[in-house]
Amino acid sequence: xxxxxxxxxxxxxxxxxxxxxxxxxxxxxxxxxxxxxxxxxxxxxxxxxxxxxxxxxxxxxxxxxxxxxxxxxxxxxxxxxxxxxxxxxxxxxxxxxxxxxxxxxxxxxxxxxxxxxxxxxxxxxxxxxxxxxxxxxxxxxxxxxxxxxxxxxxxxxxxxxxxxxxxxxxxxxxxxxxxxxxxxxxxxxxxxxxxxxxxxxxxxxxxxxxxxxxxxxxxxxxxxxxxxxxxxxxxxxxxxxxxxxxxxxxxxxxxxxxxxxxxxxxx
Numbered sequence: 001x002x003x004x005x006x007x008x009x010x011x012x013x014x015x016x017x018x019x020x021x022x023x024x025x026x027x028x029x030x031x032x033x034x035x036x037x038x039x040x041x042x043x044x045x046x047x048x049x050x051x052x053x054x055x056x057x058x059x060x061x062x063x064x065x066x067x068x069x070x071x072x073x074x075x076x077x078x079x080x081x082x083x084x085x086x087x088x089x090x091x092x093x094x095x096x097x098x099x100x101x102x103x104x105x106x107x108x109x110x111x112x113x114x115x116x117x118x119x120x121x122x123x124x125x126x127x128x129x130x131x132x133x134x135x136x137x138x139x140x141x142x143x144x145x146x147x148x149x150x151x152x153x154x155x156x157x158x159x160x161x162x163x164x165x166x167x168x169x170x171x172x173x174x175x176x177x178x179x180x181x182x183x184x185x186x187x188x189x190x191x192x193x194x195x196x197x198x199x200x201x202x203x204x205x206x207x208x209x210x211x212x213x214x215x216x217x218x219x220x221x222x223x224x225x226x227x228x229x230x231x232x233x234x235x236x237x238x239x240x241x242x243x244x245x246x247x248x249x250x251x252x253x254x255x256x257x258x259x260x261x262x263x264x265x266x267x
Contacts, residue, residue, distance in 0.1 A: 064184050068256045071179050071189075074172070075196075075252060079245045083200055084169040087113060089208055089235050091164040096124040096216050100152070102227070113166050125158045125216060126150035158220055160213040163204055173200065186259070192251045199243035211238045 080086070091113045094106055098114070106114065127150045152158060179185060180193045215234040219227050 064186075065260065067179060067182055067184060068259055070175075071193075071252065072256050074175055074179070075249055079249060080239070082168075082172055083203075084166045084172070085203065085208065085238075085242070086235065087166045088164055088169055088204065089212065089238065090231065091117065091166060092124065092160075092162070092208070092212055093215065093231055095122075095162075095164060096160065096212070097219070097227070099124050100158075100220060102219075104228070113164065116167070117164055123161050125152065126161055127152040127156060127158060155221070157217050160209060160216055163209055163212070165204075169204075173197070176200075186255070189252065189255045192248050192255070196245055196248040196252075199245060199248070203242045207238055207242045211235070 075082070087109060090106075090110055094104060094110055095114060095117060097104060150159070176193065176197055180190060180197065185193075211234045215230060218230060219225060
């Protein structure tokens with residue numbers, strides 16, 4: 001009997017407590033409910049957002065992966081061979097010799113490129129005034145000029161006008177430019193590829209131009225000279241002093257490795 005009374009008394013006190021404190025309990029309950037509802041809403045939005053953008057992210061990753069694989073295939077190995085410096089050098093040289101009336105037996109590769117170039121309007125060499133090439137008015141290297149504008153004279157220096165572009169070289173640069181202009185290429189990689197491209201252009205229009213210009217004038221102004229030997233020596237000097245592209249190549253390989261997570265694939 002006493003136990004029943006005790007239970008009834010406790011129950012009564014609990015009811016009285018709830019009744020007297022119902023307002024703040026209700027407030028706390030509302031705060032807890034609001035918090036839980038907010039958390040659920042945020043998680044729901046995050047999952048929905050992830051679901052919406054997942055297909056887009058997947059396509060971007062797929063495109064970038066293919067782009068980096070293509071880039072690796074483009075620049076791996078010997079870049080001097082891929083850019084085709086040697087053929088550019090000797091096609092330009094033999095083109096100059098051809099214009100000057102010299103005749104040589106060229107390799108099939110050189111002959112093929114010369115045959116292609118001979119179908120295009122070009123002038124490899126022109127004459128220049130005795131006062132020097134730098135004073136030749138309105139002269140710009142790698143432009144088209146008529147021989148009659150600056151006639152070639154025996155015993156006087158020549159100006160090299162055009163550096164030949166081979167099919168292999170043009171294809172390489174076209175593919176490199178395509179990757180550089182890809183909007184999905186990370187800025188870090190783009191900066192290095194631009195440096196590589198600028199170094200290639202400097203080699204072609206600067207370093208090759210200088211060595212060929214000196215070589216051609218040596219051949220033109222000296223009767224007793226081993227032309228083929230001088231040509232090989234000039235090309236070897238170009239190779240020793242040219243931009244070698246090794247630093248850019250290694251930086252790009254590192255970026256490709258980091259992006260494709262090569263070192264983590266099998267962990």
